[in-house]
Amino acid sequence: MTQLKQGKPVRGTGVREAAAQATRDSILRAATKVFARYGYDGGSVEKISQTAKTYDRMIYYYFGNKEGLFIAVLEDIYQRMDDAEAKFAPDPSDPVEALKTVVRFKVAYYRKNPDFITLLNTENLHKGKHVSKSPRAREFSAQAVTLIADILAVGAERGLFRSDLDARDVYLLIVSMSYFYTSNRYTMSAFLGEALDGAEAVARWEAVVIDCILRTVRVDAPSR
Amino acid sequence: MTQLKQGKPVRGTGVREAAAQATRDSILRAATKVFARYGYDGGSVEKISQTAKTYDRMIYYYFGNKEGLFIAVLEDIYQRMDDAEAKFAPDPSDPVEALKTVVRFKVAYYRKNPDFITLLNTENLHKGKHVSKSPRAREFSAQAVTLIADILAVGAERGLFRSDLDARDVYLLIVSMSYFYTSNRYTMSAFLGEALDGAEAVARWEAVVIDCILRTVRVDAPSR
Amino acid sequence: MTQLKQGKPVRGTGVREAAAQATRDSILRAATKVFARYGYDGGSVEKISQTAKTYDRMIYYYFGNKEGLFIAVLEDIYQRMDDAEAKFAPDPSDPVEALKTVVRFKVAYYRKNPDFITLLNTENLHKGKHVSKSPRAREFSAQAVTLIADILAVGAERGLFRSDLDARDVYLLIVSMSYFYTSNRYTMSAFLGEALDGAEAVARWEAVVIDCILRTVRVDAPSR
Amino acid sequence: MTQLKQGKPVRGTGVREAAAQATRDSILRAATKVFARYGYDGGSVEKISQTAKTYDRMIYYYFGNKEGLFIAVLEDIYQRMDDAEAKFAPDPSDPVEALKTVVRFKVAYYRKNPDFITLLNTENLHKGKHVSKSPRAREFSAQAVTLIADILAVGAERGLFRSDLDARDVYLLIVSMSYFYTSNRYTMSAFLGEALDGAEAVARWEAVVIDCILRTVRVDAPSR
DNA sequence: TATGAATGAGCGTTCATTCAT
DNA sequence: CATGAATGAACGCTCATTCAT
Numbered sequence: 044m045t046q047l048k049q050g051k052p053v054r055g056t057g058v059r060e061a062a063a064q065a066t067r068d069s070i071l072r073a074a075t076k077v078f079a080r081y082g083y084d085g086g087s088v089e090k091i092s093q094t095a096k097t098y099d100r101m102i103y104y105y106f107g108n109k110e111g112l113f114i115a116v117l118e119d120i121y122q123r124m125d126d127a128e129a130k131f132a133p134d135p136s137d138p139v140e141a142l143k144t145v146v147r148f149k150v151a152y153y154r155k156n157p158d159f160i161t162l163l164n165t166e167n168l169h170k171g172k173h174v175s176k177s178p179r180a181r182e183f184s185a186q187a188v189t190l191i192a193d194i195l196a197v198g199a200e201r202g203l204f205r206s207d208l209d210a211r212d213v214y215l216l217i218v219s220m221s222y223f224y225t226s227n228r229y230t231m232s233a234f235l236g237e238a239l240d241g242a243e244a245v246a247r248w249e250a251v252v253i254d255c256i257l258r259t260v261r262v263d264a265p266s267r
Numbered sequence: 268m269t270q271l272k273q274g275k276p277v278r279g280t281g282v283r284e285a286a287a288q289a290t291r292d293s294i295l296r297a298a299t300k301v302f303a304r305y306g307y308d309g310g311s312v313e314k315i316s317q318t319a320k321t322y323d324r325m326i327y328y329y330f331g332n333k334e335g336l337f338i339a340v341l342e343d344i345y346q347r348m349d350d351a352e353a354k355f356a357p358d359p360s361d362p363v364e365a366l367k368t369v370v371r372f373k374v375a376y377y378r379k380n381p382d383f384i385t386l387l388n389t390e391n392l393h394k395g396k397h398v399s400k401s402p403r404a405r406e407f408s409a410q411a412v413t414l415i416a417d418i419l420a421v422g423a424e425r426g427l428f429r430s431d432l433d434a435r436d437v438y439l440l441i442v443s444m445s446y447f448y449t450s451n452r453y454t455m456s457a458f459l460g461e462a463l464d465g466a467e468a469v470a471r472w473e474a475v476v477i478d479c480i481l482r483t484v485r486v487d488a489p490s491r
Numbered sequence: 492m493t494q495l496k497q498g499k500p501v502r503g504t505g506v507r508e509a510a511a512q513a514t515r516d517s518i519l520r521a522a523t524k525v526f527a528r529y530g531y532d533g534g535s536v537e538k539i540s541q542t543a544k545t546y547d548r549m550i551y552y553y554f555g556n557k558e559g560l561f562i563a564v565l566e567d568i569y570q571r572m573d574d575a576e577a578k579f580a581p582d583p584s585d586p587v588e589a590l591k592t593v594v595r596f597k598v599a600y601y602r603k604n605p606d607f608i609t610l611l612n613t614e615n616l617h618k619g620k621h622v623s624k625s626p627r628a629r630e631f632s633a634q635a636v637t638l639i640a641d642i643l644a645v646g647a648e649r650g651l652f653r654s655d656l657d658a659r660d661v662y663l664l665i666v667s668m669s670y671f672y673t674s675n676r677y678t679m680s681a682f683l684g685e686a687l688d689g690a691e692a693v694a695r696w697e698a699v700v701i702d703c704i705l706r707t708v709r710v711d712a713p714s715r
Numbered sequence: 716m717t718q719l720k721q722g723k724p725v726r727g728t729g730v731r732e733a734a735a736q737a738t739r740d741s742i743l744r745a746a747t748k749v750f751a752r753y754g755y756d757g758g759s760v761e762k763i764s765q766t767a768k769t770y771d772r773m774i775y776y777y778f779g780n781k782e783g784l785f786i787a788v789l790e791d792i793y794q795r796m797d798d799a800e801a802k803f804a805p806d807p808s809d810p811v812e813a814l815k816t817v818v819r820f821k822v823a824y825y826r827k828n829p830d831f832i833t834l835l836n837t838e839n840l841h842k843g844k845h846v847s848k849s850p851r852a853r854e855f856s857a858q859a860v861t862l863i864a865d866i867l868a869v870g871a872e873r874g875l876f877r878s879d880l881d882a883r884d885v886y887l888l889i890v891s892m893s894y895f896y897t898s899n900r901y902t903m904s905a906f907l908g909e910a911l912d913g914a915e916a917v918a919r920w921e922a923v924v925i926d927c928i929l930r931t932v933r934v935d936a937p938s939r
Numbered sequence: 940t941a942t943g944a945a946t947g948a949g950c951g952t953t954c955a956t957t958c959a960t
Numbered sequence: 961c962a963t964g965a966a967t968g969a970a971c972g973c974t975c976a977t978t979c980a981t
Contacts, residue, residue, distance in 0.1 A: 258482045536971080633906065660923045
């Protein structure tokens with residue numbers, strides 16, 4: 044379809060509205076789980092309604108259609124990621140430690156939220172067509188980039204970090220390394236012949252990433 | 268019905284065998300395209316048979332079932348990647364240049380073969396269940412890792428590179444940055460509000476990655 | 492999709508429930524006819540839905556799957572046989588006449604309900620696997636055997652019948668002769684070279700069976 | 716189809732003809748097993764060719780098509796039954812013992828050859844359409860009836876048996892009771908709530924049938 | 940607001956059969 | 961004589977979605 048149908052938001056604060064909100068939430072949670080596990084095409088409306096212990100019809104009532112539901116799921120996981128990022132908020136005044144914290148947060152977040160990854164991969168498979176239909180999804184954008192920029196600025200000011208860095212690049216470097224490691228753990232484990240998802244292996248990777256990032260941002264030692 | 272059970276290769280060199288091989292190949296090519304575009308569930312047998320200009324029935328004839336076809340596709344793209352990697356073969360005797368070449372190759376390969384990426388993401392969505400059923404897929408493994416190891420060894424010997432590095436880690440760093448940039452270009456472009464897939468943007472990213480990798484592997488300049 | 496999982500009965504008495512019941516009934520009737528005529532494998536879901544003037548989909552809606560529908564058909568024909576048997580109810584006080592009535596009923600019932608026979612044969616081809624899945628099918632059991640027992644008891648009491656008879660055996664004898672004659676009429680007619688299904692031939696067979704049964708249950712005339 | 720295609724019979728006695736005959740026989744044996752187990756529609760050409768360890772194509776080569784193969788199977792089992800019946804050949808000079816032997820043979824034959832029963836039931840499901848296309852199937856006919864006639868004649872001559880009996884009726888009575896017991900053992904076991912196929916239960920039933928038949932054919936004791 | 944009933948297209952797969960050597 | 965390749969219809973079943981209350 045081309046025209047996006049909208050489901051009704053739940054309004055009001057009465058008892059019935061609360062019940063309705065509960066139904067809506069339970070559908071959203073179920074859809075997140077099902078889409079994350081089976082992808083967009085593999086995640087059927089029936090699987091979702093059963094997981095949510097409600098009826099197919101309710102999905103159409105609240106979200107218009109399957110696509111509308113998927114968009115709502117994307118908006119929701121972006122929102123939750125944004126909230127989590129705002130919450131952990133490292134202090135830029137110690138730029139080295141702050142950068143380490145950012146990496147640790149990213150590695151941990153992807154590892155603990157594999158749904159986030161498979162949903163984003165699913166969306167990329169569809170060339171971002173759902174995100175592009177969501178006005179809300181565009182709002183989030185890069186508070187994380189701003190944070191990196193702050194850290195880099197403090198670091199540069201103190202002569203610790205290079206001053207020719209683009210915060211966006213550093214952000215992308217951190218995200219790449221953190222995301223890919225979880226995202227491709229199954230094929231990579233098979234390819235390398237060793238498991239990547241043990242706690243020990245993850246800790247090791249975290250150290251590698253921190254080392255890599257710090258070496259990248261630090262000023263070159265003055266050559267003699 | 269049909270006498271084949273599994274996706275046996277076509278044997279013989281006569282005219283009919285050649286025609287049969289052509290049919291088989293055309294199915295494999297079509298399946299690669301369709302699975303890469305629509306994912307496993309979204310890639311229907313009918314879409315594939317129509318793209319290959321043959322009949323659904325032939326897919327079962329040559330590949331047993333949909334899953335067998337998907338496995339064959341995975342084996343094929345791994346094989347082609349392996350071949351390409353063997354072919355580009357940079358000389359480790361100039362380790363800095365060799366590392367740069369590896370990065371350039373990886374960035375370019377993923378960019379030119381987005382099918383490879385969506386197929387691998389699809390397989391990761393399914394937790395690697397198809398790869399685990401393929402004996403051939405296990406054979407490829409890491410000639411690339413060996414190459415990196417060679418480069419790092421020469422570099423360390425000459426006092427250019429650190430000697431405490433694990434080739435696997437460096438390999439993973441390079442792959443992460445190269446893969447992720449293409450893999451998540453749609454959601455990242457939306458998130459950052461700027462296009463990532465232009466030639467210029469890619470060249471820029473390639474430079475960032477090369478810089479990052481070299482800084483990571485180089486020995487620390489002796490502090491005075 | 493559809494909310495029902497198994498063949499729930501239709502509840503309620505409103506207009507819509509009545510329409511739903513009509514749909515369900517029409518599927519059941521059509522399935523009885525089609526399965527009886529073509530067997531389980533030969534009786535396709537499409538043939539049934541077309542006969543019932545509805546959609547394939549509705550079969551899954553009301554009966555879960557093809558097997559569920561077949562089980563429902565078996566339960567239904569057993570139920571109808573049970574009802575018919577309860578209804579004809581001969582008076583055991585005239586045991587000879589009662590036995591004759593039982594035979595006449597059996598011969599007539601199988602003749603008038605060839606569907607019952609082909610469905611049972613189909614189920615025996617499948618080694619009773621569907622009946623074994625039906626809780627309801629087990630309930631019916633042998634009210635007919637009880638009736639035979641009553642008749643034999645009265646007959647024995649009056650010195651007409653033997654007292655060493657097992658009602659179950661007599662029941663099986665009657666059923667064998669009645670059932671087989673209709674069940675195997677096509678191969679038997681070909682084998683014997685004469686038609687068995689004319690009204691006259693059936694009447695003749697009925698007499699043979701009655702004679703056979705009565706001679707079997709009667710006390711031996713006291714030899715002098 | 717309406718026109719019966721014929722497969723080629725195997726001619727000659729050379730080595731290659733023997734191999735061909737072996738292939739043909741193995742298909743026939745496999746088809747008997749498969750049709751007996753799954754029915755006509757449920758018994759696919761593939762199942763048969765695999766069981767026979769040959770190729771689908773061979774079935775068409777030797778038997779024309781699926782229907783031709785089924786007809787060949789029917790002819791074969793009729794032939795084998797006829798041979799077995801000719802072989803056991805009881806002596807009519809002791810008519811009581813001969814009748815008992817006939818019953819024992821019938822009960823045993825059906826029990827040991829359930830394939831015969833399911834194939835005949837399958838053919839009856841199809842209203843005898845295949846038998847009617849077989850010229851050979853008509854030849855067998857009732858040597859068994861003739862045997863019964865002989866036995867009854869001797870018995871009547873000696874004043875042991877009634878003289879108003881039709882051999883065909885007695886034959887049908889014996890066959891009914893023997894055939895039905897095995898034919899409907901699954902549904903009947905479920906219905907009666909007791910297993911019918913144990914050796915003991917079968918022996919018991921054999922005795923019941925013998926008793927029933929003898930009482931039916933014996934002359935009435937002269938009433939005083 | 941919630942729910943049972945209906946709809947028709949499409950799914951992966953198997954069918955019996957024929958075409959070519 | 962045997963066999964690999966091809967064919968198109970049909971199979972049981974699930975899909976996302978809409979109609980009615």
